[in-house]
Amino acid sequence: MAKQAITLIGGGPVGALLARLLAQRGFAVKTFEKRRNPRRGSSVRGRTINLALAERGLHALRAAGLAEHALQRSVMMRGRMVHPPDGACGLQRYGVDDSEVIWSISRSELNALLVDAAEEAGVRFHFGQALTTADLDAQRITLTDSNRVQREHDATLLIGADGAGSALRAAMNLYQPLGIRVEPLGHGYKELEIPPASGRNRFAIEPHALHIWPRGRYMCIATPNIAGSFNVTLFMPLHGPYPSFDTLRDAATASAFFSKDFPELLPLMLRFADDYDGHPVGTLATLYLDSWHIDKRAVLVGDAAHAMAPFHGQGMNCGFEDAVVLADLLADASRETADAFAEFQSIRKPNADAIAAMTLENYIEMRDSVVDPRYVSKLELGARLAQRVPEYFMPRYRMVTFTLLSYAYAYERGCAQDRLLEQLLQASPNPDDVSLDAAVSALKATLPPLPLLR
Numbered sequence: 001m002a003k004q005a006i007t008l009i010g011g012g013p014v015g016a017l018l019a020r021l022l023a024q025r026g027f028a029v030k031t032f033e034k035r036r037n038p039r040r041g042s043s044v045r046g047r048t049i050n051l052a053l054a055e056r057g058l059h060a061l062r063a064a065g066l067a068e069h070a071l072q073r074s075v076m077m078r079g080r081m082v083h084p085p086d087g088a089c090g091l092q093r094y095g096v097d098d099s100e101v102i103w104s105i106s107r108s109e110l111n112a113l114l115v116d117a118a119e120e121a122g123v124r125f126h127f128g129q130a131l132t133t134a135d136l137d138a139q140r141i142t143l144t145d146s147n148r149v150q151r152e153h154d155a156t157l158l159i160g161a162d163g164a165g166s167a168l169r170a171a172m173n174l175y176q177p178l179g180i181r182v183e184p185l186g187h188g189y190k191e192l193e194i195p196p197a198s199g200r201n202r203f204a205i206e207p208h209a210l211h212i213w214p215r216g217r218y219m220c221i222a223t224p225n226i227a228g229s230f231n232v233t234l235f236m237p238l239h240g241p242y243p244s245f246d247t248l249r250d251a252a253t254a255s256a257f258f259s260k261d262f263p264e265l266l267p268l269m270l271r272f273a274d275d276y277d278g279h280p281v282g283t284l285a286t287l288y289l290d291s292w293h294i295d296k297r298a299v300l301v302g303d304a305a306h307a308m309a310p311f312h313g314q315g316m317n318c319g320f321e322d323a324v325v326l327a328d329l330l331a332d333a334s335r336e337t338a339d340a341f342a343e344f345q346s347i348r349k350p351n352a353d354a355i356a357a358m359t360l361e362n363y364i365e366m367r368d369s370v371v372d373p374r375y376v377s378k379l380e381l382g383a384r385l386a387q388r389v390p391e392y393f394m395p396r397y398r399m400v401t402f403t404l405l406s407y408a409y410a411y412e413r414g415c416a417q418d419r420l421l422e423q424l425l426q427a428s429p430n431p432d433d434v435s436l437d438a439a440v441s442a443l444k445a446t447l448p449p450l451p452l453l454r
């Protein structure tokens, strides 16, 4: 029997993984990717260089037989190394031990690995081909290459994995409004770098951590690369009073700002001026759609359906979960394609909405709360409860990052747990003043046990 043909737009991390999963399930997949072949070093200057891979992403990579390959190219991050403006820096561990860590991997290395693996499974990639229009009635798409030469292709079943600025989404929306809402964050980011150190220790700072320099309305983070460098990202408001990207227009003004606000970081960034002046300011927004598909003809996945801010490090992880769910639904022969698309949306959209909301909360947590004594008290009491009654209490970050509990569940349970911690710390903000026995009784009276983990 002829394999069912699928046309995938976008060969980024989510598109390439989905392409492999579909090919492994017997589909004939063609992928059109706007950029040059990622194996020929086509990374875009200023785009995030590293991505944090967490359990959900790893689980999807395991389903594709690729987790070990990805881990070999990653650096383990055990927790957040917080660098307060004054005082000593300290590690806030993510999990209980090294079984609960996240992994820093280069976006371009991961993409190249996924494209190779998809091709090996039989996917045909067409690089340098950007979707420009899609006629959903005629089931034809138009692609344009870098020389502006246009080609048309038949496309009966279209999947859009073409990222936050999705051209397929725009074409679908013209055909039938999808209820698109974009909420800009008003904050942007710039990529900088700490090069490898000379001498015996390749890394200029602790390699096994995600470094954060929280400063209230803005922050820097740094993630390690296996070659010894760190990818540094400055997040701050785009506009408004100093400091904002509007007021730090060039390396000279930015350097004065860094020497005051990030004095120990600036000397490590040896190419600061070139990076600051050469890299663009990226903007951040959350994308919501009422509808992710048009009957059986087209569906959106990953950032094309639900782009979110990066502060939980879950955008790609969430997109990888999408890929597994969609591939499994399409491979189930008992379901019509339109039903598979509808079910995909009903399973994934509440989860995408939940992680988008948690991501926005995490921005405030990372840039501000990590040094707030009340937040640290709640973290401490939560950790004690999690240790005493792990079947009743699990920090939300842990549910999101180290389990496969749905994002929607983690959001709801996390809110309920947080309300309880607030109540328990009402009389005294010091967790040592709270009776753990009484706290456990209150917890068991308020919330059911957590689901069993797979």
Ligand code: FAD
Residues within 6 Å of the ligand: 009, 010, 011, 012, 013, 014, 015, 032, 033, 034, 035, 048, 050, 051, 052, 053, 129, 130, 131, 132, 161, 162, 163, 164, 165, 166, 167, 168, 189, 233, 282, 301, 302, 303, 304, 309, 310, 312, 313, 314, 315, 316, 317, 318, 319
């Ligand atoms: P993309 O990565 O955007 O890929 C889309 C692909 O489609 C690209 O290859 C593009 O060239 C191609 N394309 C675009 N238009 C067309 C067209 N018209 N025709 C054909 N092809 C096209 N997520 C995490 O999980 N962990 C992290 O630590 C993390 N950190 C982040 C840090 C920052 C600063 C940012 C901005 C994001 C971060 N993310 C992180 C989110 C993550 O980058 C995205 O969620 C992920 O890249 C989405 O993958 P995607 O394949 O859906 O989209």
